[in-house]
Amino acid sequence: MSVTIDISGLPAERVFVVPSPLGELGMALHALSEPGHHPDLQGWATAVSSRLDPSLADRLCEADFLWRTTFSDVFSPFAALPGGRGLPGATLAEELDQLDKLSDEQFVNAALEFTCQLRYDVQDPGPLADPELRRRSLELAAARGAVQERFTLRLLEDPPVVRAWFRQLMLDCEEAFFADTWARLQPQLAADTRHKTELLRRKGLGEALASLSGAISLDEEAALITIDKLAVGRAATGDGSLVLMPTSLGWPHVHVLRRYGWQPVITYPASGSRPQTPSVEQLTRRMEALSHPVRMRLCRHLARAPHTTSELADAHGMSAPEISRHLAVLKKAGLITHCRRGRYVQHQLDLPAVARLGSDFIEGVLR
Structure with a gap:
C-alpha cells in the first residue's frame, strides 16, 4: 500500500524544504503520549512529563487524539492557505497566526x-454543514470515550472558542517545555534544510527524495512520488508547491499531508537523527528469505565465519548451483556480504542487519 503525489508540471523552484515549529511541537506531543513509538526519546519524555503542571497535563489529555495515534493537519495550517504555496512560519506564533486564517x-x-472518519481526499461539506455527518462524528467520538465526545461536541457547537483554546494550549506548551526543545533542535533542522536544498539544486528531486527515507521514491517519467504507507491515497501539487518538512522528534514516522484542497507536504526524519529504516518491501523480502529452512541453516554457518559456495555445498550435502540460488536470495534481501580472497569469494552473514530486523519491523509498521 502507498500514497502517491502527482507532481506533473511542478517546477524545481516550487519544491521547498522548510522546518516547522508547530509541526515539531505536534511531534513532541505525540512522543510524550506514545513513548513506546520513540524509545530513544523516553528520557526526554519522562523529564518533560515530570515537570508538566497538572492543569496543563489535563488539558493535553482533552485533545490528545489530535496527535496520539495520528498526526492532525491542524499542525500544518500553511498547507491550507489560498494558492497552495504557503510555507511554515519561522516561529510558533507565526504558525498559530496561520492557523487563525483557516475557516471554521x-x-x-x-x-x-x-x-470521526471524515472523507480526506475529496471535497466534503463536513459535520458543521451536514447534520448526518455531525451525528456520525459524535457517535464515533463517543465510541472513543467521554473525553473525546465532550471535546467533539464543544468543537461542533463553538469552533472559534475551541480554536482559541487550542492556540493557548500550544503557547502554554511552548512556555512549559517546547521553547527549550526547539532551541536545541532548530540548528539541526536548519542544517538538514540547507543540505536537502543543496541536494535539490545539484542532484534534482529524485536524489533529494531518496535521501529523505527509503520509503519515498520518484518515478520521473510518470511524475509521481510514491510513499510506502499503511494507507492508500493520492494527492497532486497542481499549480501549487510541494513542501518537504524535516523533523527531529518524529522518527521513524514519514507523514504525508494529502488533504483535498491543501498543498501536499511530506514530513520526514532529519538526516543524522536516526538510521534509515528499510521499506516494507525490503522487510518482507528479508523475512521471506529467512523463512526457508535451508537458508536458515546457511545463516547459522555464515554467522560464525565466512564460507565459499563450495564449502557450504559440501557442509549441507547440496550442489553448488543450489547453494548459489539460496545465497542470491539472502544477498538480494541484504542479509549477507561477500569478499574476494584470491580466487575465492567468501560469504558472511551481515549480523547488524539481522540484529536490527526486530526494530526495523516495528519502525516500518509505525511509519
Missing part, C-alpha cells in the same frame, strides 16, 4: 478527520 470548516474537518 477547515479547522473542524482537520481536527476530526481521522477519529
